[in-house]
Every structure is written in structure tokens, then in C-alpha cells.
Amino acid sequence: MSSNIEIEKVVLGTLIIEANCFSKYSSSLSVHLFEKRDHQIIFEIISQLWQSNHPVDLVILIQELGKIGKGNLDQYIINLTMGVHSSAHLEYHIMILVELSVKRDFINKFSRLLKIANDPQLNIFMIRDKAFEYFDSLFIDKFIENNKQDQSFPVLVDKVQERFLNIQNSSITGIPSSLDIINKVFGGWQNSDLTIVAGRPGMGKTAFMVQQIVDIVQQNISVGVFSLEMSAEQIGARIITNYTGIPNSSILRKGLSDAELQQYIHLKDDLLSLKVHINDTPGISINDLKIKAKMMKLKYNIAVIIIDYLQLITFEKAGNREQEIGNISRGLKGLAKELDIPVIALSQLSRNVENRPDKRPMLSDLRDSGSIEQDADEVIFLFRPEYYGIEEWGSEYNHEGTQNEAEIIIQKNRHGGILSERCKVNMATSKFMNSY
Numbered sequence: 001m002s003s004n005i006e007i008e009k010v011v012l013g014t015l016i017i018e019a020n021c022f023s024k025y026s027s028s029l030s031v032h033l034f035e036k037r038d039h040q041i042i043f044e045i046i047s048q049l050w051q052s053n054h055p056v057d058l059v060i061l062i063q064e065l066g067k068i069g070k071g072n073l074d075q076y077i078i079n080l081t082m083g084v085h086s087s088a089h090l091e092y093h094i095m096i097l098v099e100l101s102v103k104r105d106f107i108n109k110f111s112r113l114l115k116i117a118n119d120p121q122l123n124i125f126m127i128r129d130k131a132f133e134y135f136d137s138l139f140i141d142k143f144i145e146n147n148k149q150d151q152s153f154p155v156l157v158d159k160v161q162e163r164f165l166n167i168q169n170s171s172i173t174g175i176p177s178s179l180d181i182i183n184k185v186f187g188g189w190q191n192s193d194l195t196i197v198a199g200r201p202g203m204g205k206t207a208f209m210v211q212q213i214v215d216i217v218q219q220n221i222s223v224g225v226f227s228l229e230m231s232a233e234q235i236g237a238r239i240i241t242n243y244t245g246i247p248n249s250s251i252l253r254k255g256l257s258d259a260e261l262q263q264y265i266h267l268k269d270d271l272l273s274l275k276v277h278i279n280d281t282p283g284i285s286i287n288d289l290k291i292k293a294k295m296m297k298l299k300y301n302i303a304v305i306i307i308d309y310l311q312l313i314t315f316e317k318a319g320n321r322e323q324e325i326g327n328i329s330r331g332l333k334g335l336a337k338e339l340d341i342p343v344i345a346l347s348q349l350s351r352n353v354e355n356r357p358d359k360r361p362m363l364s365d366l367r368d369s370g371s372i373e374q375d376a377d378e379v380i381f382l383f384r385p386e387y388y389g390i391e392e393w394g395s396e397y398n399h400e401g402t403q404n405e406a407e408i409i410i411q412k413n414r415h416g417g418i419l420s421e422r423c424k425v426n427m428a429t430s431k432f433m434n435s436y
Contacts, residue, residue: 003035003036003100003104004096004097004100005035005036005039007093007096007097008033008034008035008036008039008097009039009080009083010083010084010093011033011090011093011094011097012034012039012042012043012046012077012080013080013081013082013083013084014084014087014090014093015029015043015046015056016046016056016057016058016061016077016080016081017081017084018087018090019055019056019057021087021090022046022047022050022056023050025090025091025094026050028091028094028095028098029043029047029094030101031043031044031047032101032105033094033097033098033100033101034097035100035104038070038073038076041065041068041070041073042061042065042073042077042080045061045064045065045068046061048064049061049064058077058078058081061077062074062077065077109134110134112134113127113130113131113134116130129288132288132291132292132295133291172187172188173187173188173190174186174187174188174189174190174191174342175188175189175216175219175221175303175304175342176188176215176219177189177212177215178211178215178432178433178434179211179215179408179423179432179433179434180421180434181408181410181419181421181423184419185410185413185416185417185418185419186378186410186413186415186416189212189216189304189342189344190342190377190415191336191340191341191342192336192337192340192341192342193336193342193343193377193378193414194329194332194333194336194343194345194375194376194377194378195342195343195344195345195376195377195378195379195380196310196345196346196347196366196372196373196376196378196379196380197209197344197345197346197347197380197382198346198347198348198349198361198365198366198379198380198381198382199349199361199381199382199383199384200348200349200353200354200359200361202384202387203382203383203384203387203406204382204384204406204425204427204432205308205309205346205382206230206238206308206346206430207238207242207425207427207430207431207432208382208432209306209308209344209346210235210238210239210242210430211242211430211431211432212304212306212344213225213239213276213306214239214242214243214274216303216304217274217275217276218274220275221275221303221304222275222276222277222300222301222302222303222304223275223276223277223302223303223304223305223306224277224279224293224296224297224300224302224304224305224306225276225277225278225279225305225306225307225308226278226279226280226281226284226289226292226293226305226306226307226308227278227279227280227308228280228281228282228283228284228307228308228309228312228313229308229309229312230280230308231280232278232279232280234252235278235280235308236276236278237251237252238430239271239274239276239430240264240271241428241429241430242429242430242431243267243270243271243274244260244263244264244267244271245263245429246260246263246264246429247428247429248428248429248430249428275300277296277300277302279292279296282312283312283314284313284314285313285314285315285316286313286314286315286327286328286331286332287331289307289313289331289335290331290334290335293305293335293339294338294339297339297341302341303341303342304341304342304343304344305335305336305339305341305342305343305344306343306344306345306346307332307343307344307345307346308346309345309346309347309348310325310328310329310332310345310346310347310348310372311325311347311348313328315327315328315331322371325371325372326371326375329371329372329374329375329376330371330375332345332375333375333376333377347366347372349361349365349366349381350365350366352364352365353365358390358394359383359385359388359390360381360383360407360409361381361383361409361411362411363379363411363412366379373412376412376414377412377413377414377415378410378412378413378414379410379411379412380408380409380410380411381408381409381411382406382407382408382409383406383407383409384402384405384406384407384425385402385405385407386402386403386404386405390402391403393405393422396420397422404424404425404426405422405423405424405425405435406422406423406425406432407420407421407422407423408420408421408422408423408432421435422435423435
């Protein structure tokens with residue numbers, strides 16, 4: 001049984017005679033709790049009156065029903081109120097309706113999915129996408145989201161205290177990186193943060209991403225990767241080259257030498273144990289990415305999401321490119337908060353960088369939208385002067401050579417300071433390393 005009409009009557013009757021009950025339980029109440037159509041109509045009127053700050057009583061309710069041609073329900077709502085003696089058990093009755101509504105939602109969605117699966121005109125990928133869509137809109141998830149308990153201030157104080165004590169004890173509060181600058185400035189990759197890693201082509205964005213993937217999975221932590229530019233196999237090859245030290249050119253083009261083959265065989269079991277989960281759907285929409293990320297979280301318990309790269313994500317309803325990128329960046333920030341994990345997204349920069357003598361990027365160079373800077377908790381720029389034929393650093397690094405070096409520029413940090421540091425890079429093996 002997926003409905004209980006008598007309980008529906010009791011809940012509606014209580015909401016009519018007890019004016020304060022709707023405000024008390026508003027986050028739990030929904031038209032979807034009621035299966036009988038007349039009950040849905042009555043509830044919708046009660047809800048509209050409450051939202052408009054109008055009183056709810058029998059007289060007003062009868063008047064509103066008359067306005068929509070439902071005067072035949074006058075006696076029915078009078079009978080609803082006569083069947084109520086107390087509101088003491090209203091919360092219990094609402095939860096019964098919630099459980100029944102969840103069951104109806106499951107039945108309806110899976111029945112429709114079964115019908116779709118039997119349609120010979122639809123391919124399995126369309127059916128899969130529809131299944132994801134249904135999964136992402138389950139009533140139970142919406143109910144849980146609407147009824148999350150606000151955290152009391154004492155609990156928040158304790159959390160903040162735990163964080164600063166960890167910092168004082170030199171503990172990293174997030175997921176550590178092998179790059180000291182990430183740990184010093186951010187305290188590691190932090191839950192619910194959106195970090196943008198940006199640079200012009202040739203600056204090492206992919207190598208930086210691969211280094212972070214390897215750093216994280218070596219801690220036995222699962223990573224979800226959305227690669228919109230390269231195939232999963234290409235990303236996999238770069239992870240292998242970073243982990244083994246075998247140049248990417250050997251793995252993808254030249255073939256391995258005897259020594260490299262022995263190195264690969266020696267490390268293969270370790271590679272097979274790495275918890276990397278790659279989705280390489282090209283041109284994925286932000287909504288589909290969020291659905292697939294939630295599936296990864298449920299299935300593999302991913303603790304970090306890495307995206308290559310932001311500008312290749314799509315959003316169909318935007319009026320222009322700036323609005324599209326704005327919706328995407330907000331969607332990624334929302335995803336980080338919802339799953340409570342770090343989201344690291346690579347991003348392109350505009351060509352304005354090329355017109356600058358020192359070629360260093362600035363926040364205004366973030367391509368297509370100022371929303372990226374606004375939505376991001378952290379913005380990291382990668383700068384490799386060697387790519388531009390610049391052989392020496394400036395005075396900030398004592399005019400030392402730039403060969404096989406890059407600068408990590410933390411230009412925005414919502415929760416702390418900013419910093420720039422040199423590091424070593426090996427583009428052949430997709431490695432970023434501390435310079436000391």
C-alpha cells in the first residue's frame with residue numbers, strides 16, 4: 001500500500017484548525033504527500049494562504065475553493081476538521097505520509113523507466129541517461145535536503161576550534177599534496193571548496209592535474225576525473241608515466257625499452273590498485289556532470305573531483321557565453337558543497353596574457369566570465385617562462401634559470417593569504433615537484 005487516505009484527512013484537518021502547525025512543519029510539508037486529488041487542491045490553497053501571510057480558517061478556505069470552482073468540497077473540509085481532536089501526533093502522521101510518498105515516487109519513476117526500456121526506438125544510452133535523470137530527482141533526496149538541520153553555533157565553534165588547533169599543531173586539515181605551497185596556503189585540498197587551476201596552453205595544467213591525482217590516490221583516496229579534452233586512455237597513460245617515471249612518449253609512441261618495461265612490470269600491481277575513476281564524456285552538460293559525480297560518490301566514495309576543463313562543460317539554456325560559464329561555475333561550487341568534497345577544475349585563460357611583457361596571468365585573464373573568479377574559493381595560475389623562451393627569472397628569484405621550472409601563483413584564497421612559489425616540472429613524465 002502506497003497511500004493512506006485517512007492519515008491524509010487527519011493532517012489536512014489539523015492544518016486547518018491549528019494555525020501555527022503549517023509554519024512549524026513547513027519544510028516537511030509538500031503537495032506530493034497527498035495522493036487524493038481533492039486533498040492536493042485543499043493543501044495547495046492552505047499553502048498559498050500561508051505563503052501570502054493570510055490566515056487559514058474554514059471560512060477563508062471555503063471562499064478560496066469557490067473561486068476555483070470547487071464549492072462542492074465545502075462540506076468535505078468541514079468534516080475534515082471534525083475528525084481532529086489534537087495536533088499532538090501531527091509530526092508522526094506527516095512522516096507516515098512522507099514514507100508513503102517516497103514509495104509512490106519510486107513506483108512511478110521505475111514504472112516509467114520500465115516502459116521506456118521496452119521502447120524499441122530508444123537506445124540503451126538514452127535509457128541510461130533517463131535513469132540518471134530520475135535518480136537525480138527522487139522525492140526522498142529533495143525531502144532530506146529541505147529538512148537538513150541547521151548547525152547550532154556551539155557546534156560551529158567546536159569545528160572552528162578543531163581546525164585552528166590542527167593548524168597550530170602543523171597538521172594539514174585537508175587532503176595533502178606533494179606540493180608544499182598547497183599545504184602551506186590551503187592546508188591541503190579542502191572539502192566543499194572549488195579551486196580553479198588556470199593557465200595558457202603549454203603551462204602544464206594537465207601535468208599539474210595528473211600530479212594531484214597521483215598524490216591523492218597514493219593516500220588510498222578515491223578520485224573522480226572528468227576529462228572533456230583527452231580520452232580516458234590518454235589520461236590513464238599520463239598517470240602511468242607520472243607513477244612509473246617512464247616518459248609519456250615511450251608509453252604512447254616509441255614503445256618501452258627493456259629497462260622501462262621492467263619498471264612497468266614491477267609497479268603494475270600498484271597501478272591496478274589506484275582508485276582513479278575517469279569519465280571522458282565529451283561536451284558533458286553541467287547537469288549530467290553533477291548526476292554522474294553523485295553516482296561516483298555513491299559507487300566509489302570519491303573524495304575529490306578533478307575536471308579538465310571548465311570551458312568544455314555545456315549549459316543549454318544560457319543566453320550567451322558569459323551566462324553559460326557563470327551557470328557552470330556556480331554549478332561546480334554547488335556540487336562541491338553538496339558532496340562536501342574538493343572540486344578542482346582546470347580553466348583556460350584569455351590571450352591577453354600574451355600581450356604582457358612578463359607573460360604572468362592575472363585574475364582578469366580568466367576566460368569568458370568574471371563568475372569564475374567570484375564562485376571559486378581558490379584560484380591558482382601556472383606560469384612556465386621557459387615556454388615563451390624566457391631563460392631567466394626576474395629579481396624575485398635572483399635571475400636564476402627557468403629551465404624545467406614553473407611558478408605556482410595562488411592569486412585568490414577566500415580563506416587566507418596568497419603566495420607564489422617556483423617548482424620543478426618534468427613535462428615528459430607529467431610531474432610537478434618542490435624546488436628544494
